[in-house]
Amino acid sequence: xxxxxxxxxxxxxxxxxxxxxxxxxxxxxxxxxxxxxxxxxxxxxxxxxxxxxxxxxxxxxxxxxxxxxxxxxxxxxxxxxxxxxxxxxxxxxxxxxxxxxxxxxxxxxxxxxxxxxxxxxxxxxxxxxxxxxxxxxxxxxxxxxxxxxxxxxxxxxxxxxxxxxxxxxxxxxxxxxxxxxxxxxxxxxxxxxxxxxxxxxxxxxxxxxxxxxxxxxxxxxxxxxxxxxxxxxxxxxxxxxxxxxxxxxxxxxxxxxxxxxxxxxxxxxxxxxxxxxxxxxxxxxxxxxxxxxxxxxxxxxxxxxxxxxxxxxxxxxxxxxxxxxxxxxxxxxxxxxxxxxxxxxxxxxxxxxxxxxxxxxxxxxxxxx
Amino acid sequence: xxxxxxxxxxxxxxxxxxxxxxxxxxxxxxxxxxxxxxxxxxxxxxxxxxxxxxxxxxxxxxxxxxxxxxxxxxxxxxxxxxxxxxxxxxxxxxxxxxxxxxxxxxxxxxxxxxxxxxxxxxxxxxxxxxxxxxxxxxxxxxxxxxxxxxxxxxxxxxxxxxxxxxxxxxxxxxxxxxxxxxxxxxxxxxxxxxxxxxxxxxxxxxxxxxxxxxxxxxxxxxxxxxxxxxxxxxxxxxxxxxxxxxxxxxxxxxxx
Numbered sequence: 001x002x003x004x005x006x007x008x009x010x011x012x013x014x015x016x017x018x019x020x021x022x023x024x025x026x027x028x029x030x031x032x033x034x035x036x037x038x039x040x041x042x043x044x045x046x047x048x049x050x051x052x053x054x055x056x057x058x059x060x061x062x063x064x065x066x067x068x069x070x071x072x073x074x075x076x077x078x079x080x081x082x083x084x085x086x087x088x089x090x091x092x093x094x095x096x097x098x099x100x101x102x103x104x105x106x107x108x109x110x111x112x113x114x115x116x117x118x119x120x121x122x123x124x125x126x127x128x129x130x131x132x133x134x135x136x137x138x139x140x141x142x143x144x145x146x147x148x149x150x151x152x153x154x155x156x157x158x159x160x161x162x163x164x165x166x167x168x169x170x171x172x173x174x175x176x177x178x179x180x181x182x183x184x185x186x187x188x189x190x191x192x193x194x195x196x197x198x199x200x201x202x203x204x205x206x207x208x209x210x211x212x213x214x215x216x217x218x219x220x221x222x223x224x225x226x227x228x229x230x231x232x233x234x235x236x237x238x239x240x241x242x243x244x245x246x247x248x249x250x251x252x253x254x255x256x257x258x259x260x261x262x263x264x265x266x267x268x269x270x271x272x273x274x275x276x277x278x279x280x281x282x283x284x285x286x287x288x289x290x291x292x293x294x295x296x297x298x299x300x301x302x303x304x305x306x307x308x309x310x311x312x313x314x315x316x317x318x319x320x321x322x323x324x325x326x327x328x329x330x331x332x333x334x335x336x337x338x339x340x341x342x343x344x345x346x347x348x349x350x351x352x353x354x355x356x357x358x359x360x361x362x363x364x365x366x367x368x369x
Numbered sequence: 370x371x372x373x374x375x376x377x378x379x380x381x382x383x384x385x386x387x388x389x390x391x392x393x394x395x396x397x398x399x400x401x402x403x404x405x406x407x408x409x410x411x412x413x414x415x416x417x418x419x420x421x422x423x424x425x426x427x428x429x430x431x432x433x434x435x436x437x438x439x440x441x442x443x444x445x446x447x448x449x450x451x452x453x454x455x456x457x458x459x460x461x462x463x464x465x466x467x468x469x470x471x472x473x474x475x476x477x478x479x480x481x482x483x484x485x486x487x488x489x490x491x492x493x494x495x496x497x498x499x500x501x502x503x504x505x506x507x508x509x510x511x512x513x514x515x516x517x518x519x520x521x522x523x524x525x526x527x528x529x530x531x532x533x534x535x536x537x538x539x540x541x542x543x544x545x546x547x548x549x550x551x552x553x554x555x556x557x558x559x560x561x562x563x564x565x566x567x568x569x570x571x572x573x574x575x576x577x578x579x580x581x582x583x584x585x586x587x588x589x590x591x592x593x594x595x596x597x598x599x600x601x602x603x604x605x606x607x608x609x610x611x612x613x614x615x616x617x618x619x620x621x622x623x624x625x
Contacts, residue, residue: 136466
């Protein structure tokens with residue numbers, strides 16, 4: 001069993017031809033439905049549906065309030081290493097990039113944890129590049145043990161692992177897993193992941209499923225918007241979410257919407273997703289997967305993120321550093337994985353959430369072990 | 370009209386409306402909602418409590434005269450629910466516990482088997498146990514046997530506002546159980562709360578419908594009124610329904 005079987009079903013599917021057939025009444029019919037099927041979802045992702053952005057947004061708002069209330073869950077990302085053996089053309093940690101490489105010692109992890117915990121946020125997302133020699137599972141286990149002293153919930157966004165390694169990290173307290181496929185289009189995937197473990201498409205594609213099998217409470221997926229044709233990529237992301245929901249009833253599925261920041265590095269993404277299309281995708285995800293958490297990171301601007309609060313987003317990172325460490329001691333590597341656009345402090349993000357009539361949630365989990 | 374109080378454990382409650390702390394746009398609304406609704410018991414997920422937080426502790430918004438009903442939201446097994454309950458008691462949240470064991474995050478359906486196990490263990494430890502379950506009569510009778518303080522059947526899945534989809538099953542619990550029946554989850558509007566109370570439910574628990582209303586304080590009051598109206602109608606014995614209309618001035622009256 002694998003989501004790859006679903007992808008295979010759509011090999012040869014002519015997306016542009018399908019979008020051509022979409023009519024206004026199709027979109028209206030879908031907006032009147034309570035439960036959307038796959039093709040309904042695809043209709044909402046079409047260019048034709050853009051005309052219905054306001055009714056989509058209203059329904060997305062209503063569904064989100066019903067399932068999540070007026071709340072935004074907060075988390076903080078912590079990068080513990082930028083060593084990486086992968087050659088991904090779009091990433092700052094690319095092995096070919098001559099950047100200062102750094103890995104936090106356990107003492108440094110502790111110091112970062114103390115600094116982050118002062119914000120009151122109890123949800124930490126641990127990130128690292130992929131370098132099995134430098135950051136082996138044993139190191140990650142030690143890091144998690146250290147972080148669990150300070151946080152109620154620790155999630156990981158690290159290289160894909162075997163199920164047994166996911167279990168090892170779960171055993172010391174990790175409860176959530178984030179793995180972005182980056183791009184579902186196999187040809188493009190190959191062209192941007194030139195070497196390293198990450199060039200194995202299927203191993204990555206099946207990682208969220210292995211996490212669900214390992215018993216993770218939350219599995220978060222996404223595609224990096226801009227790498228592939230946006231509408232079909234959004235479709236496969238949503239389909240991947242529904243596949244996980246249908247097959248792993250015990251797992252909360254959530255989605256992220258990472259988008260290339262035009263100000264970023266030398267890599268020029270082949271596609272662009274403008275704000276309007278971004279919002280259309282966000283609303284389509286919400287209507288297709290009403291219970292899924294949706295995160296938008298600090299890649300997006302403060303103003304844009306504030307406006308998304310009432311549209312279907314449920315989780316925000318805040319006060320983020322995307323270099324290594326950076327909360328307790330300034331990050332001297334000066335090589336972030338991606339550029340942050342929303343540079344506000346946690347207090348400022350919290351104030352903005354409150355201003356929009358939403359409650360910032362600092363803690364919503366306990367490890368009972 | 371005389372009504373007995375709702376007794377759970379050793380405490381008797383005037384109000385038959387239980388409320389929740391989730392989904393509010395600001396925690397400051399919670400005490401206002403409690404005052405407006407007269408609700409005397411409120412549930413809070415232990416996982417949301419952070420007593421050592423430098424910024425926010427949800428418990429500080431719950432007045433002392435309102436009984437705290439910690440719940441085991443997030444628990445996947447009986448064992449986890451039991452541990453959450455013990456932590457809640459140690460944290461000073463009292464002896465009440467609402468058991469929520471959910472293994473299906475898609476529909477948030479309770480796992481009746483694990484819930485029964487947890488109820489038995491916790492009742493023996495002196496907890497006042499309120500299990501959240503699918504309405505199932507044999508299960509409810511077993512919950513009675515193992516010492517539950519009430520049975521909390523769902524009206525429809527949590528947060529769906531779909532009302533009493535399980536009405537016929539709940540009616541059987543009301544008819545056949547000795548324990549108080551508190552309809553929990555799925556009640557989306559005051560009329561649905563009134564409907565549950567008219568049927569003879571002993572109380573209802575409402576969270577989403579109040580917390581996500583544009584004005585949660587007024588909605589809290591609306592629910593309180595509906596619960597009272599439904600309860601009074603139940604006590605007053607609602608007239609039986611009939612398929613044939615009965616005109617107030619019968620057409621054949623002249624024959625008498």
